[in-house]
Amino acid sequence: MRILFLSIIFSVFLFSCEEEEQTVLENAQISFQFKHYYKSQVLEIRADNNLIYTTETQNNWNVKSLKYYVSKIIVYKESGESYDVNMYKFINLSETNAIISDYILKDIPDGRYTKISFIFGIDSARNLSFALENNTENNSMEWPSQLGGGYHIMMMDGVFLNNQNQLSGYGIHLGKQGNQVKLEFPIEYTAKAGAKAIIQLNMNVDQWLDGLNKINLNDGYGYIMENDAKQLLFKQNATSSVFSIIQQ
Secondary structure, X not given: OHHHHHHHHHHHHHHHHHHHHHHHHOOOEEEEEEEEEXXXXXXXXXXXXXXXXXXXXXXXXXXXXXXXXXXXXEEEEOOOOEEEOOOEEEEXXXXXXXXXXXXEEOOOOOEEEEEEEEEEOOOOOOOOOOOOOOOHHHHHOEOOHHHOOOEOOEEEXXXXXXXXXXXXXXXXXXXXXXXXXXXXXXXXXXXXXOOEEEEEEEEEOOHHHHOOOEOOOOOOOOOOOOOHHHHHHHHHHHHHHHEEEEEO
């Protein structure tokens, strides 16, 4: 009888441990994947000068590197309650660095969520000189102190064929407080133990030049960091058509 009693106690103990372990491992979470496209095709990063793309303004161009930040991914309930872990993510694309790690939003409180938002760039509260962790990635994105400090929103570089039929470099370097873009998208997600979802955040790179504002790289896009008017054109394109999501 004593052996039977001990066996029952041991079985209950094992079941309780397994149940507790499952609860810890299966908290609600959303995985965010960062994808990059050019007119529905996967963006191709070039190390050479092969001009594989053409804009609506007839610029032949390519993308050699693309770096940017996403911050403050927030999910919202129907009631307006939100879940925010105050995150930021650095994304760096080059021909030798094309692997993008996902960002996982963990431990989401139970409930039905109908919207996500995120900041393209570093949110204003942290967009201050030396506010981010001191590492190579963040240091490479610092915005000059004489222009206001903080961090670049995006650095996209490459070459294009100019009006003299010669290769010329361009640099779409976006920054400054107030130029960050907050984007919102509807979702359908019910958070509960074990509920996992994948949301693909797409950057449609063609829309940087072919969006609401049609950009001609011949119009002085080699250096725009001090040009507020040109910065605004890209902010408007980012707001209107550069980003989209797919919920899986």
